[in-house]
Amino acid sequence: MADQADRWSLWTPVAFGMGCAVYFxxxxxxxxxxxxxxxxxxxxxLVAARRLPVRRETALVLILAAFALAGFSTAKLRTQAVAGPVAPAVSGPVQIEGWVVDVASPGQSGGSRIIIAPTQIEGLAPEVTPTRVRVTLRGVVPPAPGAALRVLALLNPPPPPASPGGYDFARDAFYESIGGVGFALTPPERLRLLAPPPRLRLDMKINAARWRLAQQIVASMGPETGGLAAAMVMGNQAFIPPEQIEHMRASGLAHLISISGLHMAIVGGFAFAAVRAGVAAWPWLALRVSSKKVAALMGLAAVACYLVVSGAPAPAERAAITASVAFAAVIFDRRAISLHGLALAALIVMLIHPEAVTEPGFQMSFAATAALVALAEAWPRAIREISAPWPIRLVQTAMTWLAASLAASL
Incomplete structure (x- = not known):
């Protein structure tokens, strides 16, 4: 513990995550x-660790205990904030009226999935009506986000794990405020409803813009390649032909069409490199501003915009937070890639979504990244040579090659 006293901040996300895990x-x-x-x-x-005259090891224990307690409390308060009604199991079909919030990715059984913000569900009082329900459509083109509709569907609560330790869709649905899942028995019918709340209206406008952009990509590239392009650029898999999805799943390549850290790194890295090169190409501006900091600001903006365009899935959100911490480090003259920055990113992710500690994606992403960053920090750096005139560098290079040749011949 004494060896880690100077690096206590690296253990704070571990303690925070343990507190979240205890709650769950x-x-x-x-x-x-x-x-x-x-x-x-x-x-x-935290105050005691700061103010009381205790040993460093004792202060470290107090700090980590404080973060563990904070993780437990954050998980509980997050659960309290998202708690909402869950649809009861019904034996017959019900009429659902509401707004189409988004078009979700199709399931393995096929069929389009839409997320509805219901205004009325037959047989349910307003106070027990779920905030969101997911309905699977068969044989029809899904309506665009922002549409008001009525549909006859079989509605049930989100299913629990199929086996002990299996994927718990009900838990994920709970934290996404999805209180029911169902299958449509009739095509959706358009109707007029009262204006939605401002927050819902904003979400639908953003998703409608994403939907139109995906439609333009498919229209310009064709259904065979356009659907895959829309999925890889925007995460919208609704336009991919079912046979392509089956082929990608069978070949183990289905993860490529999910927005993840790779996409964020491409967008943020390209924006950073392009802006920095642009500033360097303008001597007047390069002499007056820091090209690296301007590029970091543009990288932050690019990552934020792409997060909105992609629909902000969990992997993209984690990658965006990590990239934002790195760009912020550049702006404040800190190392962009470091274990301290990664620890801060993990803390921010768990503060926003403490339920992420139960997800293998979160665990593997940060474990793998931490291993790579730790290796980069421990890897010995070669001593950079002092710039010298080319005749001297030529002699030095020749002597190096001669020494290497002699050593190889022994």
Whole structure:
């Protein structure tokens, strides 16, 4: 522990994540007062570690305990904030009226999926109506986001894991405010509804713009290649032909059509390199501003814009936060790639989505990135030679090659 006292900040996301994991491992839901009390205790421990005359090892234990308590409280408060009604299991079809928020990716069984913000569900009072429901359509073109519709569907609560330890769709749906899933029995019928709330209206406008852009890509490139291009650029898989999806799943390449860190790195890195090269090509501007900081600002803007365009899936959000921390480090004259920056990115992700600690994608992404960054920090750096005139460099190079040849011949 004494060896890690100087690097205590690297262990704060680990402690925070352990606190989140303890919450999600509980068999019963704790009271909200427990979370609030733990937050107060965490603050007390941080003050004690800062003000009391204790050993560094003791202060480290107090700090990590405070972050663990804060992680537990954050997970509880996040759950409390997103909690919403869940549709009951029904034996017959029901009429659903509402707004199309987005068009989701098709499932393995085929069929288009739409996310609906219901204004009315037959047989349910307004206070027990789910915030969002996902409905699968068969044999029809899905309506664009922002459309008001009525559909007859079989509606049920999100299903639990099919086997112990399996994928828990109900948990993911809970944190996405999806309180019901169903299958449409009739084609959706358009209708008029009262104006939606401002937040819902903004979400639908953004998703409608993404939908139109995907349609333009498919129209210009054709359905065979346009659907795949729209998925790789925007994460919208609704236009990919079903046989292409099956082939990619069978070959293990389905992950390529999901927006992830690779896409964010391409967008952010290209914007950074292009802006920095542009500033360097303009001598008047290069003498007055820091090209690296201007490029980092543009990289931040590019990552933020692409996150909106891609629909902000979880992998893209993690990558955007990590890239934003790196660009912010450049702006504030810090190392762009470091374990401290990665720790800060992990903390931000868990503060926003503490449920991410239960997802293998989060665990593997940060574990792999931490290993690479740690290797980069531990790798010995070659000593850079002092710039010298070319005749001297020529002699030095010749002597180096001669020494290497002699060593190889021994």
């Amino acid at each position: 491992g509980l068999g019963r839901e704790p009271l909200t007062g427990v979370a609030v009390g733990f937050l107060g205790l965490a603050l007390t421990l």
